Amino acid sequence: MDDINVVIAGAAGEGVQTIGDLMTNAVAGQGYSVFSWKEYESRIVGGSNSYSIRIGDGLKNAPLAEADILLALNNKATDKYKGIVKKTGIIISVRKEGDRSIPIPFSSIAKKRFGEEIYANTIAIGALVSALGMDAGSIKEIIRKTFSKKGSDIVSANESAFEEGFSLAGKECVDMCPWKLLRKESGYYVISGNEAIALGAARGNCRFMTAYPMTPSTGIITYLSSVQNQLGIFIEQAEDEISAVNMAIGASYAGIRSMTATSGGGFALMVEGISLAGMTETPLVIVLAQRPGPATGLPTRTAQGDLLFAVHAGHGEFPKMIFAPADPKDAFHKMVRAFNLAEEYQTVAIVISDQFLADSRFSVEDFEVEKTEPYFQKTDTSGVKNYRRYRLTDSGISPRLYPGISEHLVCADSDEHDEYGHITEDLVKTAPDMVKKRIAKLEGLKKSILLPEEIALKDAEVVFTGWGSTRGAILEALGLLKMDGIKAGLIHFTELWPLPEYNFPKDKTYWSIEGNILGQLARLLKGEYDIHFKGHISRHDGLPITADYIRREFYEKNR
Amino acid sequence: MKKTDEFDNRVEIQWCPGCPNYGILNALKGALAELGKSPHEICLVSGIGQAAKLPHYLKCNFFNGLHGRAIPVATGINIANPDLTTIVVTGDGDCYGEGGNHFIHAIRRNPDLTVFVHNNEIYALTKGQASPTTPLGEKRRLKMSGVEIPPINMPAFAIMQDCSFVARGFAGDLKHLQDIMVRSIRHRGMSYVDIIQPCITWGTHPVSWYKERVRRIGDDHNPEDKNSALDIALTKDGFIHTGVLYEVPSGNIFASRFRKEVTSRPLTGLEIQSPEKIHELLLKFKPV
Ligand SMILES: Cc1ncc(C[n+]2csc(CCOP(=O)(O)OP(=O)(O)O)c2C)c(N)n1
Ligand SMILES: [Mg+2]
Numbered sequence: 001m002d003d004i005n006v007v008i009a010g011a012a013g014e015g016v017q018t019i020g021d022l023m024t025n026a027v028a029g030q031g032y033s034v035f036s037w038k039e040y041e042s043r044i045v046g047g048s049n050s051y052s053i054r055i056g057d058g059l060k061n062a063p064l065a066e067a068d069i070l071l072a073l074n075n076k077a078t079d080k081y082k083g084i085v086k087k088t089g090i091i092i093s094v095r096k097e098g099d100r101s102i103p104i105p106f107s108s109i110a111k112k113r114f115g116e117e118i119y120a121n122t123i124a125i126g127a128l129v130s131a132l133g134m135d136a137g138s139i140k141e142i143i144r145k146t147f148s149k150k151g152s153d154i155v156s157a158n159e160s161a162f163e164e165g166f167s168l169a170g171k172e173c174v175d176m177c178p179w180k181l182l183r184k185e186s187g188y189y190v191i192s193g194n195e196a197i198a199l200g201a202a203r204g205n206c207r208f209m210t211a212y213p214m215t216p217s218t219g220i221i222t223y224l225s226s227v228q229n230q231l232g233i234f235i236e237q238a239e240d241e242i243s244a245v246n247m248a249i250g251a252s253y254a255g256i257r258s259m260t261a262t263s264g265g266g267f268a269l270m271v272e273g274i275s276l277a278g279m280t281e282t283p284l285v286i287v288l289a290q291r292p293g294p295a296t297g298l299p300t301r302t303a304q305g306d307l308l309f310a311v312h313a314g315h316g317e318f319p320k321m322i323f324a325p326a327d328p329k330d331a332f333h334k335m336v337r338a339f340n341l342a343e344e345y346q347t348v349a350i351v352i353s354d355q356f357l358a359d360s361r362f363s364v365e366d367f368e369v370e371k372t373e374p375y376f377q378k379t380d381t382s383g384v385k386n387y388r389r390y391r392l393t394d395s396g397i398s399p400r401l402y403p404g405i406s407e408h409l410v411c412a413d414s415d416e417h418d419e420y421g422h423i424t425e426d427l428v429k430t431a432p433d434m435v436k437k438r439i440a441k442l443e444g445l446k447k448s449i450l451l452p453e454e455i456a457l458k459d460a461e462v463v464f465t466g467w468g469s470t471r472g473a474i475l476e477a478l479g480l481l482k483m484d485g486i487k488a489g490l491i492h493f494t495e496l497w498p499l500p501e502y503n504f505p506k507d508k509t510y511w512s513i514e515g516n517i518l519g520q521l522a523r524l525l526k527g528e529y530d531i532h533f534k535g536h537i538s539r540h541d542g543l544p545i546t547a548d549y550i551r552r553e554f555y556e557k558n559r
Numbered sequence: 560m561k562k563t564d565e566f567d568n569r570v571e572i573q574w575c576p577g578c579p580n581y582g583i584l585n586a587l588k589g590a591l592a593e594l595g596k597s598p599h600e601i602c603l604v605s606g607i608g609q610a611a612k613l614p615h616y617l618k619c620n621f622f623n624g625l626h627g628r629a630i631p632v633a634t635g636i637n638i639a640n641p642d643l644t645t646i647v648v649t650g651d652g653d654c655y656g657e658g659g660n661h662f663i664h665a666i667r668r669n670p671d672l673t674v675f676v677h678n679n680e681i682y683a684l685t686k687g688q689a690s691p692t693t694p695l696g697e698k699r700r701l702k703m704s705g706v707e708i709p710p711i712n713m714p715a716f717a718i719m720q721d722c723s724f725v726a727r728g729f730a731g732d733l734k735h736l737q738d739i740m741v742r743s744i745r746h747r748g749m750s751y752v753d754i755i756q757p758c759i760t761w762g763t764h765p766v767s768w769y770k771e772r773v774r775r776i777g778d779d780h781n782p783e784d785k786n787s788a789l790d791i792a793l794t795k796d797g798f799i800h801t802g803v804l805y806e807v808p809s810g811n812i813f814a815s816r817f818r819k820e821v822t823s824r825p826l827t828g829l830e831i832q833s834p835e836k837i838h839e840l841l842l843k844f845k846p847v
């Protein structure tokens with residue numbers, strides 16, 4: 001089947017999110033793969049928000065620019081979004097909007113028939129289910145479950161509202177709606193990046209998470225706090241990001257895997273802490289969920305603008321690593337790797353996501369939970385004599401013990417220190433040796449970082465470079481360009497600091513695709529690998545990169 | 560009883576000769592010995608400043624972190640391993656200035672920590688600027704015409720916010736200080752001692768000036784009486800009142816409910832997370 005893109009639009013507080021979530025689950029429950037993403041303003045009521053659900057039968061976790069079905073909950077939303085509806089598409093809206101529309105005054109019907117406007121959403125759901133050619137019975141079951149706690153009156157009113165919407169749209173749909181979503185046997189997980197990151201952290205044996213709320217990172221701690229008792233993970237809302245990063249460092253020093261998460265502004269406040277983890281050689285995992293900056297920027301939108309900031313975060317010189325997962329499954333495994341490598345190299349791992357990955361809901365066939373296992377350093381103290389927390393070694397990795405588990409004293413210092421962890425002013429030997437020791441870890445780390453993924457590279461003339469959550473859209477763009485006769489490939493980074501040893505093929509034309517204006521990864525690659533970019537496809541309007549966008553920009557900039 | 564020399568180490572001390580910090584260090588060693596602690600059972604946490612160097616001079620585990628950030632680090636340590644006796648050693652600048660927000664919220668959180676603030680009414684390490692406790696009118700490095708903003712009264716604030724142990728000690732009355740330290744470390748929940756520590760290098764007054772003004776709080780004070788504790792903390796009679804101002808049984812201790820009901824042991828003692836639990840939770844993401 002061709003993918004169907006459904007866009008639900010309305011004001012904040014009007015039910016866009018509720019309808020979107022319910023429909024995403026309902027369609028997925030019928031065995032289809034779904035990909036949903038939200039685009040919303042930083043406010044609780046009013047404005048205009050949209051929720052897009054892409055429905056298919058293969059895994060296509062990337063946003064589409066055009067809609068097959070627009071469900072507009074108010075007239076303003078109709079005006080704003082009608083432009084994205086395909087010629088073959090339809091509009092379900094309050095008023096009639098051209099030939100291919102189904103007018104249903106949701107609120108007034110709700111009020112008239114059921115006495116209250118709140119049933120408008122259920123009427124809209126009924127209409128959408130009808131337009132999609134779905135089986136009403138199983139959706140009604142979901143509605144029953146959703147409202148069951150509110151009593152039988154509410155349940156039956158909602159059932160009637162659903163039927164009302166279903167039949168109203170059904171009559172109009174006859175010639176306009178070609179879609180038929182029959183139940184299928186397959187089944188996918190439907191999960192957001194934030195939730196997958198949280199579960200990946202749990203799989204990586206994280207025992208403590210602390211954060212200060214900041215969109216779009218908050219979903220991670222919100223989800224973990226909802227399952228903290230099941231998992232045995234202690235959750236604390238910090239008084240600020242400075243406290244969050246320092247609490248996580250303290251807990252990690254004392255022997256448990258710990259993390260924090262934030263967005264750009266909060267990350268800025270954590271930077272001194274990153275340096276502290278580097279100096280004290282304390283493992284630490286930080287999730288940086290990007291949104292457009294500078295400063296407060298666009299709080300609810302997406303961007304890839306903080307890569308260079310993350311790479312350079314922390315004063316002084318010390319090793320750190322950066323991961324940028326492509327999708328929730330990747331994020332799940334990257335979290336385990338982040339905890340493993342942070343522990344192995346006793347330093348900071350930053351996992352970069354963005355609002356698009358954090359908030360969107362992706363279909364995943366199989367998480368392969370066992371594939372990436374948490375591994376731990378040995379903390380056997382039996383043979384240890386004259387313990388030195390910062391003992392000089394060739395690898396730069398010193399034996400790490402936890403305070404209180406044995407007689408050995410574990411002394412950590414943010415000042416330059418000697419092998420025991422005591423302040424030093426010895427500039428002749430101790431201080432330079434310690435700098436070298438910490439930097440020595442880079443060697444091993446470089447080998448531990450995975451190489452970029454290569455797609456269709458062999459035959460490609462044009463090669464895109466990308467990183468993180470844009471993978472799905474770029475893959476789709478490769479397909480579009482192929483249909484145009486362009487041989488394009490991709491080198492995609494999901495682990496990108498320290499940059500691994502890698503050979504960029506020489507005979508290609510390189511283009512970068514990034515959600516920032518400067519081409520931040522491209523700058524790093526130019527410096528490290530000496531490659532030349534013919535152009536940069538950049539998106540910096542707060543919206544996610546789509547396949548259409550890539551193709552359009554590619555032609556535009558290639559003219 | 561343990562001996563204080565069990566806590567001696569051979570690290571060169573960087574404080575000015577004659578600094579009352581030496582006395583505080585000895586009182587702390589005495590208190591730890593009196594409590595029967597061994598070095599590995601203790602974790603000192605500090606920020607940056609002259610006071611914050613103390614952990615280096617006492618044999619124990621320590622985390623000497625960033626300026627102002629000792630309390631969050633100590634809170635994290637306490638979350639992971641509450642069996643450690645975790646003590647924050649900090650200065651008036653470290654704790655009330657750079658780290659003021661953490662101090663305020665630690666009182667609300669009430670972790671089982673002890674906080675010793677070496678209050679010398681000055682930023683000593685950075686050579687004599689005013690601190691949040693410098694009295695009005697006193698001349699300091701960046702304020703040669705005299706400090707124009709009033710000092711903060713943290714003990715009074717802590718009592719107001721129901722910090723369950725609030726005391727004031729004096730680095731020139733070590734026996735008394737050691738007693739206060741013992742009591743504060745024994746106390747469950749957050750305990751806080753503001754220790755008057757005259758700065759003999761940058762300060763305005765010699766130690767003797769303080770000695771003349773220090774008054775031990777009398778036995779007639781009931782430390783469970785919040786109003787009278789606050790009265791003493793707020794008194795402006797020209798004297799410095801030392802002793803336990805406020806001590807009540809600590810209510811809900813930070814993270815203890817979670818330990819009791821969920822993990823039934825310190826987080827450091829947990830088994831590795833089972834993949835089955837992850838599968839179980841993932842299944843909830845599979846719509847049917
Ligand atoms: C982020 C940061 N800002 C400033 C400093 C410089 N600094 C170090 S110690 C200090 C003040 C210390 O005052 P206090 O805590 O009272 O300690 P004292 O030296 O008086 O014992 C300052 C401003 C620093 N180390 N880090
Ligand atoms: Mg001071």
